[in-house]
Amino acid sequence: xxxxxxxxxxSVALGQTARITCGxxxxxxxxxHWYQQKPGQAPVLVIYRxxxxxxxxxxxxxxxxxxNTATLTxxxxxAGDEAxxxxxxxxxxxxxxxxxxxxxx
Amino acid sequence: xxxxVESGGGLVQPGGSLRLSCAASxxxxxxxxxxxxxxxxxxxxxxxxxINSDGSSTSYADSVKGRFTxxxxxxxxxxxxxxNSLRAEDTAVYYCAREGVLMLGGMDVWGQGTxxxxxx
Numbered sequence: 001x002x003x004x005x006x007x008x009x010x011s012v013a014l015g016q017t018a019r020i021t022c023g024x025x026x027x028x029x030x031x032x033h034w035y036q037q038k039p040g041q042a043p044v045l046v047i048y049r050x051x052x053x054x055x056x057x058x059x060x061x062x063x064x065x066x067x068n069t070a071t072l073t074x075x076x077x078x079a080g081d082e083a084x085x086x087x088x089x090x091x092x093x094x095x096x097x098x099x100x101x102x103x104x105x
Numbered sequence: 106x107x108x109x110v111e112s113g114g115g116l117v118q119p120g121g122s123l124r125l126s127c128a129a130s131x132x133x134x135x136x137x138x139x140x141x142x143x144x145x146x147x148x149x150x151x152x153x154x155x156i157n158s159d160g161s162s163t164s165y166a167d168s169v170k171g172r173f174t175x176x177x178x179x180x181x182x183x184x185x186x187x188x189n190s191l192r193a194e195d196t197a198v199y200y201c202a203r204e205g206v207l208m209l210g211g212m213d214v215w216g217q218g219t220x221x222x223x224x225x
Binding site: 031033035037041042043044045048049054084086088089090093094095096097098099 | 140142149155164200208210212213217
């Protein structure tokens with residue numbers, strides 16, 4: 001079965017740029033989706049199909065996907081961006097990465 | 106307002122059964138594929154099951170295949186998950202989620218979740 005690998009944690013200084021990676025075999029050939037989940041809340045889709053933002057998601061959130069790594073980039077990080085972030089793809093079934101905890105310092 | 110509201114969670118003994126419901130509103134429910142995704146305490150998201158828009162096709166994670174059944178009633182705008190032979194490892198928050206049109210697998214609307222605890 002297909003596996004997605006994410007770092008357990010990423011830290012970023014307030015106002016700086018955070019990058020969260022999602023590794024998978026030839027993930028560049030797949031459509032990657034990203035979710036934000038704050039404590040006690042349901043996940044929220046922040047990026048779909050590699051680099052598209054749903055309505056209501058700030059432009060500070062962007063995505064890219066190439067080779068064996070997809071990346072979620074959060075520019076001008078804010079305290080409110082602290083959350084767990086999950087990548088997800090479809091590969092014969094729906095697969096989630098293990099999640100990355102983003103800390104804004 | 107587009108909304109999904111789960112219900113039916115609770116405490117059940119190992120080997121028992123439970124049926125979860127997910128009431129949809131604010132969109133044409135019958136046009137969308139729907140999913141169940143679960144999250145064990147302190148753990149990540151895990152896909153459980155999916156059903157297509159008219160209910161004619163379903164798929165399951167290996168961990169629940171043969172024990173869980175997904176279904177829908179488009180007349181009632183409701184998604185279901187029948188869970189049988191429950192195990193301790195099924196303990197989790199269960200979310201229903203809508204697969205977005207043209208999103209190729211992305212889930213754009215999620216419910217608030219319902220908690221299932223399997224324990225004696």
